[in-house]
Amino acid sequence: MLSLSKPFLHWMVLPTLLVLLAIIGYPVVSTVYLSFFGYNLLDFTPPEYLGLGNFKDMANDRIFWISLKNTLYYTGGTVLVSMLIGTAVALLLENLKGPVWSCVRAFVVSPWAVPFVVVAFLFRFMYMQNGGIVNDILLDLGVITNPVSWLNRADISLGAIIVANIWATTPFFFLLVSSALSGIPDAVLESARVDRAGLWSTIFHIKLPFLRNPLVVGSLLMVISNFNDFAKVWVMTQGGPGYATTTLVVYVYRMAFERFEIGYASALGLIWLLLLLLVSVFYIRLLWNRQND
Amino acid sequence: MTDRSHHIGGNRSAARRILGKTFQYAFIAIALFWTIAPIYWMLSTSLKTELEATRLDPSLVPENVTLDNYVRLFQGDLPFISFFVNSVITCFLAAIVSVVIAVPAAYALSRRNFRTAEQTGYLVLVVRMFPMIVLLAPLYLVLLNTGLLDTMFGLILGYTTFGLPFAVWMLKGFIDAVPVEIEEAARVDGYRQWEILLKIIVPLIYPGLVTTGIFVLMEAWNNLIYPLTFITSIEKQSLPAALVLTFTGQFKTDWGGMMAASAITTLPLMIAFFAVQRSMVRGLTAGSVTGT
Numbered sequence: 372m373l374s375l376s377k378p379f380l381h382w383m384v385l386p387t388l389l390v391l392l393a394i395i396g397y398p399v400v401s402t403v404y405l406s407f408f409g410y411n412l413l414d415f416t417p418p419e420y421l422g423l424g425n426f427k428d429m430a431n432d433r434i435f436w437i438s439l440k441n442t443l444y445y446t447g448g449t450v451l452v453s454m455l456i457g458t459a460v461a462l463l464l465e466n467l468k469g470p471v472w473s474c475v476r477a478f479v480v481s482p483w484a485v486p487f488v489v490v491a492f493l494f495r496f497m498y499m500q501n502g503g504i505v506n507d508i509l510l511d512l513g514v515i516t517n518p519v520s521w522l523n524r525a526d527i528s529l530g531a532i533i534v535a536n537i538w539a540t541t542p543f544f545f546l547l548v549s550s551a552l553s554g555i556p557d558a559v560l561e562s563a564r565v566d567r568a569g570l571w572s573t574i575f576h577i578k579l580p581f582l583r584n585p586l587v588v589g590s591l592l593m594v595i596s597n598f599n600d601f602a603k604v605w606v607m608t609q610g611g612p613g614y615a616t617t618t619l620v621v622y623v624y625r626m627a628f629e630r631f632e633i634g635y636a637s638a639l640g641l642i643w644l645l646l647l648l649l650v651s652v653f654y655i656r657l658l659w660n661r662q663n664d
Numbered sequence: 665m666t667d668r669s670h671h672i673g674g675n676r677s678a679a680r681r682i683l684g685k686t687f688q689y690a691f692i693a694i695a696l697f698w699t700i701a702p703i704y705w706m707l708s709t710s711l712k713t714e715l716e717a718t719r720l721d722p723s724l725v726p727e728n729v730t731l732d733n734y735v736r737l738f739q740g741d742l743p744f745i746s747f748f749v750n751s752v753i754t755c756f757l758a759a760i761v762s763v764v765i766a767v768p769a770a771y772a773l774s775r776r777n778f779r780t781a782e783q784t785g786y787l788v789l790v791v792r793m794f795p796m797i798v799l800l801a802p803l804y805l806v807l808l809n810t811g812l813l814d815t816m817f818g819l820i821l822g823y824t825t826f827g828l829p830f831a832v833w834m835l836k837g838f839i840d841a842v843p844v845e846i847e848e849a850a851r852v853d854g855y856r857q858w859e860i861l862l863k864i865i866v867p868l869i870y871p872g873l874v875t876t877g878i879f880v881l882m883e884a885w886n887n888l889i890y891p892l893t894f895i896t897s898i899e900k901q902s903l904p905a906a907l908v909l910t911f912t913g914q915f916k917t918d919w920g921g922m923m924a925a926s927a928i929t930t931l932p933l934m935i936a937f938f939a940v941q942r943s944m945v946r947g948l949t950a951g952s953v954t955g956t
Contacts (some may be wrong), residue, residue, distance in 0.1 A: 387769035
């Protein structure tokens with residue numbers, strides 16, 4: 372083993388530690404601190420200690436629960452469906468070689484390079500009730516008889532945003548699974564062929580086990596990134612109609628920067644942090660269990 | 665694979681194989697349509713005249729192709745070019761700052777066998793999972809109290825909150841792949857510790873540095889909530905935030921102009937992305953993908 376001196380390595384970690392402490396450590400501590408206070412920036416009065424008041428308010432805050440539910444739908448729906456489609460397309464394209472198929476792969480991946488804000492504007496444009504291409508095509512196909520106002524109906528607006536989000540997220544899973552598939556040793560696939568394993572049993576018994584860890588890590592990354600996703604919802608509906616598409620990010624943003632209720636917003640943030648930590652612990656355990664097998 | 669003449673008795677299995685192929689190609693065609701159609705729609709709308717772009721019965725192919733929408737972007741009342749420049753500068757600097765600070769830490773974490781490194785590793789991992797919004801209000805207060813609100817520096821600081829942990833984690837993955845023996849050889853040759861890092865490791869992981877930098881850049885370019893809250897004057901605004909803020913005004917019904925602006929916003933990301941897409945997945949999921 373290489374013997375690097377400890378003091379040297381300590382010094383190397385220092386810059387990162389200091390910066391993290393300043394830009395993340397301090398804000399987190401102050402979030403925890405502020406979550407026990409009533410603090411409105413517009414009041415120009417010092418924070419007022421409320422104890423657990425903010426958290427009690429939260430329990431009775433209907434909008435908080437709605438936004439929590441919306442966040443779960445938004446994240447869960449997006450990650451599950453994108454993972455399925457991405458995996459399926461990766462498996463279908465796996466054995467197709469040549470320049471044409473490389474080109475197809477590049478196209479399939481391209482939505483990932485579209486900025487979130489652009490995704491949002493683009494789908495908002497396509498979803499328009501009058502003159503939107505989605506309605507135009509569906510009307511021509513006879514699927515619907517009247518133009519649908521996709522983003523203005525409380526029952527379908529969240530679904531419409533999720534569809535846009537799936538469009539943007541699928542390439543990640545496609546890339547992930549493609550690269551994991553290419554990492555499966557040839558000998559393993561060869562022995563499956565010798566055993567005359569069928570298509571489906573090859574996929575389920577040989578390939579999927581190799582995909583497990585990448586998918587666990589990948590979906591964790593996407594769960595986190597979708598939990599945090601602000602741009603798409605904000606640009607498409609601003610959380611409306613009513614609160615039908617208000618996710619936690621949108622709610623905290625409104626609380627902090629439209630009503631300037633910093634204390635309550637901090638309490639919301641804290642609960643959220645705990646939620647994400649819970650999800651992360653769950654995921655890490657999934658990975659560890661695997662490694663200990 | 666084209667020679668199937670010896671499968672004379674296998675009519676049924678041949679039929680099944682053809683059915684399977686058909687199904688495969690059909691599915692791929694659908695997937696391809698699904699990914700390309702929206703991008704096509706953005707580009708084709710951006711090439712339409714203002715009138716045609718918002719027609720009630722949209723034309724699938726622009727009838728009068730025009731670059732008018734793009735020209736108007738750069739000649740209109742809005743400082744579109746400065747939005748673009750603002751985004752490029754802040755995102756680039758955020759990427760560079762994150763990577764430069766992250767390299768030594770990633771190196772130490774990769775070659776760790778001491779407790780601080782291990783704890784820092786967990787810390788970075790936890791931080792990487794942080795909801796950005798939790799930091800939003802306190803970070804806003806910090807910037808407000810230090811006079812950094814509405815400055816590019818403040819925005820870069822904001823981007824670094826997610827850029828740095830990402831960079832440390834990705835770079836650690838790349839450094840893990842460098843065999844320790846190389847370092848030992850360098851040590852025998854009389855290199856000092858910092859020389860090993862700067863002259864041996866850094867050149868070896870150069871592609872990883874670029875990939876990591878571009879990843880941070882993409883995340884920053886994508887970010888809407890930080891510029892929206894930390895930048896208050898419109899001329900300092902980032903491109904995505906400016907699109908959102910101005911759409912209520914100038915672009916309200918000008919979808920042609922909006923799509924042209926969107927295409928311009930997408931272009932740098934597209935280029936950056938295709939430059940590094942292969943190594944990106946490896947970096948993102950460091951260590952979890954077999955064979956890396």
